[in-house]
Amino acid sequence: MATKKTYILGIESSCDDTSAAVICDGEVLSNIVANQEIHAKYGGVVPELASRAHQQHIVPVVQQAIEQAGITKEDLHAISFTKGPGLMGSLLVGTSFAKSLALGLDIPLIDVNHMQAHILAHFIKEKDTAFPPFPFVCLTISGGHTQIVKVSNHFKFEVLGETIDDAVGEAFDKSAKILGLPYPGGPLVDKYAQLGNPKKFSFTKPKVGDLDFSFSGLKTAILYFIQKQVKENSNFIEENLVDICASIQHTIVEILMIKLKNAVKQTGIKHIAIAGGVSANSEIRKRLQLAEKHFGWSTYIPKFEYTTDNAAMIAITGYLKFLNNTYSDISVTAQARLKVTE
Ligand code: KG4
Ligand code: ZN
Numbered sequence: 001m002a003t004k005k006t007y008i009l010g011i012e013s014s015c016d017d018t019s020a021a022v023i024c025d026g027e028v029l030s031n032i033v034a035n036q037e038i039h040a041k042y043g044g045v046v047p048e049l050a051s052r053a054h055q056q057h058i059v060p061v062v063q064q065a066i067e068q069a070g071i072t073k074e075d076l077h078a079i080s081f082t083k084g085p086g087l088m089g090s091l092l093v094g095t096s097f098a099k100s101l102a103l104g105l106d107i108p109l110i111d112v113n114h115m116q117a118h119i120l121a122h123f124i125k126e127k128d129t130a131f132p133p134f135p136f137v138c139l140t141i142s143g144g145h146t147q148i149v150k151v152s153n154h155f156k157f158e159v160l161g162e163t164i165d166d167a168v169g170e171a172f173d174k175s176a177k178i179l180g181l182p183y184p185g186g187p188l189v190d191k192y193a194q195l196g197n198p199k200k201f202s203f204t205k206p207k208v209g210d211l212d213f214s215f216s217g218l219k220t221a222i223l224y225f226i227q228k229q230v231k232e233n234s235n236f237i238e239e240n241l242v243d244i245c246a247s248i249q250h251t252i253v254e255i256l257m258i259k260l261k262n263a264v265k266q267t268g269i270k271h272i273a274i275a276g277g278v279s280a281n282s283e284i285r286k287r288l289q290l291a292e293k294h295f296g297w298s299t300y301i302p303k304f305e306y307t308t309d310n311a312a313m314i315a316i317t318g319y320l321k322f323l324n325n326t327y328s329d330i331s332v333t334a335q336a337r338l339k340v341t342e
Helices: 037-042 047-068 090-104 114-123 170-177 186-193 216-232 237-268 282-295 312-323
Strands: 007-012 017-024 027-034 078-084 109-115 136-139 146-153 157-162 271-275 297-302
Touching: 007 047, 007 090, 007 237, 007 312, 017 047, 017 170, 017 312, 027 047, 027 312, 037 047, 037 146, 047 090, 078 090, 090 109, 109 114, 109 146, 109 312, 114 136, 114 146, 136 237, 146 237, 157 237, 170 186, 170 216, 170 237, 186 237, 186 282, 216 237, 237 282, 237 312, 271 282, 282 297
Parallel strands: 007 078, 078 109, 136 271, 271 297
Antiparallel strands: 007 017, 017 027, 136 146, 146 157
């Protein structure tokens, strides 16, 4: 007799991407992401516009995710959604939609911590990829967070270090803004960096605790450097764009690698994962692959589509909680501030 399959819907709406995904026994059947172009002209996410766009996108995105999975909503076993952290208005759209759907279908509701989900995306079943063994160390690098987390099991997280000011994604995006690139600039810095010389310009690295980060000084150093150069040559940015991007990216990735080496030294754990939007960055991915050879680490790099915000990571976390019988009460509320340990 064939065993019954478990279908979980995931809904993500914490920032400016509306996403829905269906997972069946840990495998992704669909993962639809609607990006919001509207924010580019403002140079950053406008919360009011984000929540309005989520309201417009959520029904068609969920419908498409269910259709593409080849199921009907009646086949679903649970609805998982992002409870936080994120923008309150954005979170509320996903939370209230998930609650209504779970109530309507009379199936369990499962709240998911967005930061845990970035990490647990590593447990999506894929051909030819192994899950990280416990305990492992995860460097979570996104637009809002930069943390080194010790992961002891699917539900036990310990923050070993984190940023004391800006997140690494902000360092990329703010540097890009200084260079006149549109929001979010991280992927563009990465694209241009691949054509440039990473040693052309050097920026000093911050001095903070062994496992902590600080990026606001670097951003200011880049700003002053560019202002000074542009004063001498108004075409400085155009003439040096690829080298500036390569040098900024090199400095940031170098900082991340130093911190990871410190974490390995302190914990003795050599299973290293990366997660979050900035883990899409080509240089950090390359450097981690090299670390397997040079330092004997086993490294875990998420598939590109599970790096930036997506609902597949919410659905896999929902699935793991479902297997653990961890459900939410209908009175659950969105939480703009939520630690990875909560
Ligand atoms: O995880 P994410 O999608 O959203 C948050 O939860 O914050 O991360 C978005 C961040 C943005 O700062 C974006 O510029 C950055 O990830 N990012 C990148 C790359 N792709 C996305 N940064 C550097 N290189 C990339 N290839
Ligand atoms: Zn995120």
